[in-house]
Amino acid sequence: MSALEVTLVTRDGERLQFPCAATDNVLRAAETAGYFLPAMCHEGTCGLCHARVAAGAFEMGAHSPSALSTKDAAAVLLCRCHPRDNLTVDLPYNRSQVLRHRVPVREAVIESLTPAWHGAVSLSLRLQPDPETGSAAEFSPGQFMELTIPGTEIRRAYSLANLPNWEGRLDFLIRLHPGGAFSTWLAEQAKPGDKLTVRGPSGAFVLDELSARPRCFVGGGCGLAPILSMLRHLGEFQDSQPTHLIFGANREAELLPEQEVETLRASLPQLGVTLAVSQPGSGWDGFTGTAPAALEAWLAEATEAIDIYACGPPKMLEAINAIVDQRGRGDRVIAEQL
Amino acid sequence: MFCYQCEQTTRTDLGGGCATQKGVCGKDETTADLQDLLIYQLKGIGQYSYRLHQLGQADAAADEFIRYALFTTLTNVNFNRARFVELIAQAAQVRDRLRAAYEAASPETPRLGGPAAFAPATALPDLLKQANIASVRAGADLVGDDVIGLRALVLYGLKGVAAYAHHAEVLGYTKPEVGAGLAKALDLLAGEPADINVLLTEALALGTLNYAVMELLDAANTGTYGIPAPTSVRTTPVAGKSILVSGHDLRDLHAILEAVKGTDVKVYTHGELLPAHSYPKLAAYPNLAGNYGTAWQNQQLEFAAFPGPIVMTSNCLIEPQPAYRNRIFTAGPVGWPGVRHIADGNFSQVVQAAQALPGFSETASEKKILVGFGRHAVLSVAGQVIEAVQSGAVKHFFLIGGCDGAAPGRNYYTDFAEKAPKDTVLLTLGCGKFRFNMEDHGTIGGIPRLLDIGQCNDSYSAVQIALALANAFKCGVNDLPLSLVVSWFEQKAVAVLLTLLALGVRNVRLGPSLPAFLTPAVLGVLVDKFGVQPINNAEADIAASLARASA
Secondary structure, X not given: OOOEEEEEEOOOOOEEEEEEOOOOOHHHHHHHOOEEOOOOOOOOOOOOOEEEEEEOOEEEOOOOHHHOOOXXXXXXXXXXXXXXXXXXXXXXXXXXHOEEOOOOEEXXXXXXXXXXXXXXXXXXXXXXXXXXXXXXEOOOOOOEEEEEOOOOOOEEEEEEOOOOEOOOEEEEEEEOOOOOHHHHHHHHOOOOOOEEEEEEEEOOOOOOOOOOOOEEEEEEHHHHHHHHHHHHHHHHOOOOOOEEEEEEEOOHHHOOOHHHHHHHHHHOOOOEEEEEEOOOOOOOOOEEOXXXXXXXXXXXXXXXXXXXXXXXXXXXXXXXXXXXXXXOOOOEEXXXXX | OOXXXXXXXXXXXXXXXXOOOEOOOOOEHHHHHHHHHHHHHHHHHHHHHHHHHHOOOOOHHHHHHHHHHHHHOOOOOEOOXXXXXXXXXXXXXXXXXXXXXXXXXXXXXXXXXXXXXOOOOOOHHHHHHOHHHHOOOOOXXXXXXXXXXXXXXXXXXXXXXXXXXXXXXOOOOOOHHHHHHHHHHHHHHHOOOOOHHHHHHHHHHHHHHHHHHHXXXXXXXXXXXXXXXXXXXXXXXXXXXXEEEEOOOHHHHHHHHHHOOOOOOEEEEOHHHHHHHHOHHHHOOOOEEEEOOOOHHHHHHHHHHOOOOEEEOOOOOOOOOOOOHHHEEEEOOOEOOOOEEEOOOOOHHHHHHHHHOOOEOOOOOOOEEEEOOOHHHHHHOHHHHHHHHHHOOOOEEEEEEEOOXXXXXXXXXXXXXXXXXXXXXXXXXXXXHHHOOOOOOOEEOOEEOEEEEEOHHXXXXXXXXXXXHHHHOOOOHHHOOEEEEEEOOOHHHHHHHXXXXXXXXXXXXXXXXXXOOOOHHHHHHHHHHHOOEEOOOHHHHHHHHHOOOOX
């Protein structure tokens, strides 16, 4: 069934339109479309998302009788309102009370550009103070920013590796691809003091901190950047849930330096780490194989359902999904494709 | 998970209670179960603490732990399961210490059983397997819903008393009898009482204890920050960097004002901190710029629109939206997973955040409201008030007190304030007032018709005003031209209701819905014995109040 059209009309007359499948509810469809309406329980109980249908057929799902006026047949809770027709709904508040997710565009200056491990560079930017957005680096660990090469329209998205901070610092771990536009600019032209435009934060590869499950992070190469940010965040908040990191590389030289692992462990003592090398030299005594193979071995010992946070190429993510399906324990894969 | 401690709990034909993976407030199943376990342990600590109090060997640190831990389990306070895992481990240590002290003092006594003997697991999955023993409905099949509901009434009253006592304690005001009273109630609950009269008596004893605690809190607030005085508070923003402080905790607000001293960062109060402006020692800070926003249930919109950091010092926190999750901080008993927590009273990073965030770009046109009619201010014009009643200029007083919330039934309180005749005075208390306090309600003989007494934490002040008027008119509180219209939401309101009942105040109108944990039979007792009345509709209730109709 194709999606129906929902029109929300704010008290001050603005019309917000978006599609909503008959199986979906109006509140969730609005959020998918980027409109965040006042809401709390999302379960038909608190009454915060009440509104009034002006036109169109709808069906109300299960909800608490105390949350909704029974005197008005057109009164609905948006979290329980399923359209059966194109709907027009009157909202009891003004447009200014509907949050719209907008991605900020700001200026930043290169603070440092240094070689990281094996063919990658560490790029550190500082946001320029702006009257509208201030100077803080606000993002959720795991999110990315789009960087524009100065004087061009060329934009590339890179995950943030550091933590949100009030100094406005944005740290990236970028692998240089020979011939790549951004890589070439970074390698040949970029220098501290250069200004560039950053757009973000964006992305839904973020921690589900309400989940009580053990967490396993799987990444390799620059897929580590968002995972590093997440692990640093868990460390900063002294998270106590079981946490494991699987870092995959082709050769030992591409592995995460031991010192990085120790720094993470200092703030996250429960962190278990598997370094997996698929083509190791003769002296390697760690896990031999790919990151998904290391995950499979680690999951074989796990008794609970796991939240797996994976960042890597499509092939790696496909392999992880196959392993999880095979295991059949209800593990959840939260992934970012590189 | 099973939780029915607040007003907005899920209600179905089968009864009230949040029993799915997540409660209406946003508390998940794991956190709810861990909170139940912590409460169960606190009952065990209460068993030892009560006995040590009787022996004159009270452990003040254990009493403090009980108050803080109970406070964390109030509605909309702490959602961070990791914090509860820590508190459960700490509770086991506190219990062990008290057990050792008690057994040293009474070597002949056999070891206590029940919650006092509970050994919590260390790993989270094992802890969750133990949670059934601690459910608020444990034993329902044996003792029935009336008893379970009354045990819940005692427990929720306890939580409210503990929260008020904690607020007083952080300002350095404690009394050993508060610790003893809380321990006694916990000890009683540990014994799984099934006698309805015993439970009702304990509920009223907690009401009496809460009266003493409210007095202590009043002394703490006025002793530390001065006597509240009528104060005009700006409710629109001023250009510049800004911090928003919500919750109830005056000490945290004071610490933030100290932290911004000498900067141009402006501090705004939110929700229940509005009355803070009436304390002279807080109002004296030039950085205290005004109040921003309204009651707790509107925080997602108000916080998202606020251009600076936000500090939540106590309840009511609801799930921080992505729009402001990075710039909201919790303090004291409050917590949310992944939200920065300030445990040591050092708010310097909040100031740093304020400097980095944009702040208000322009000054809005000035709007003000009047607050600060606590007992001192009202009683200073007692002569005028009495004269106004005697001359007929004031026909009646309505105390519209308690919490706000999202349910549409709460429109009743707005209707009540709007429809109350112009020759009546509206006294407000708590955050329910935000539904109508921005309107101009006029004056009677130069006295504003709407007098805000303060936070829900200032209920003592309201009771003192009522007692003083009763004294002046040489009658009882129930004979005064005064009606109490109470909106409840969380457990502090339960404690205040128990105080009113313990003081013999009758005919309290309670809404928007009655507690889900009380069965019709127990509610019947409250109606018969204390005249507690569910709200009806505003016009009918106003008319009944003016006619002094009672239940």
